[in-house]
Amino acid sequence: MKPSIKSIPCLLLLALGLAATPGTAQIFNPADLKLVSSQFSFTEGPAVNKNGDIYFTDQPNDKIWKYDTNGQLTLFMDKTGRSNGLYFDQNGNLLACADEKNELWSIDKNKNVTVLITDLDGKKLNGPNDLWLDNKGGIYFTDPYYQRDYWTRKKPDMEKQNVYYIPAGKEKKIHLALDDLKQPNGIVGTPDGKYLYVADIGAQKTYRYTIASAGKLTDRKLMFEKGSDGMTLDNQGNIYITGDGVTVYNPEGRQIAHIPIEGWTANVCFGGKNRSDLFITSTNSVYTIPTKVKGVE
Secondary structure (H helix, E strand, C coil), X not given: CCCCCEECCHHHHHXXXXXXXXXXXXXXXXXXXXXXXXXXXXXXXXXXXXXXXXXXXXXXXXXXXXXXXXXXXXXXXXXXXXXXXXXXXXXXXXXXXXXXXXXXXXXXXXXXXXXXXXXXXXXXXXXXXXXEECCCCCEEEECCCCCCCCCCCCCCCCCCCCEEEECCCCCCCCEEEECCCCCEEEXXXXXXXXXXXXXXXXXXXXXXXXXXXXXXXXXXXXXXXXXXXXXXXXXXXXXXXXXXXXXXXXXXXXEEEEECCCCCEEEEEEECCCCCEEEEEECCEEEEEEECCCECC
16 A cells, blocks of 8 residues: 655644744754654654665554655565564664564564564563664664563563663674663664663653763763653754654754654654655654754664
């Protein structure tokens, strides 16, 4: 199925309360927000490949969809392990937080699945939620606990909800990166590999860390008192967080723009031929808005 893109009428934008926050005009025109489709149950995990095509999950329906640079929407994969967060590695494989059995998967272009991790020292992970790859191929991922109706277990095996790091290489060994957060969720790093942003959605705070050797994180800095489900960055260093629509902060942590969107906005990324289209997953819908910046993930 290839639904057409429909512009949201200006009156609806006003009804949603899409106001011009100072700095908004330097990033996008709110009137350009477009609805791609509302055919889903709950959309999550957008990730962009080298061509600018975006892949995202419809998590309750266990599907991964593709939205290409020509604006065509197609089903990429069914039976995805209830995938949540996604990210492309350097070889073009799609890494997925497979929530059904709390695993990390690697999915190649032919939809062949390699299970990267299944547990930590014999204990089931809480539920890998979001992930980011550094420029060495190492994987950072958040592991919050959200009880699922399709699980048989009713409580976590793990004492805490942590952030972990898997160094690049054939041996997929999990290292503890952070263990002092309440409920980490959104995660994204800078392209130079210097900083990692982690949103503690349980404490409603977002921190910046310096990435040290062996994936260790140091020099924690509170960026703003707001958590996030998913996050992305642009080439100006601005931070895009989600939950109540999309909120944009500058590199100093000051809010400069906001896009209110109906429902829970789960995640966001840049895509398109020039990486300048912001792609937004929000409850049963996905949206796009052209911007005057470019994504760097």
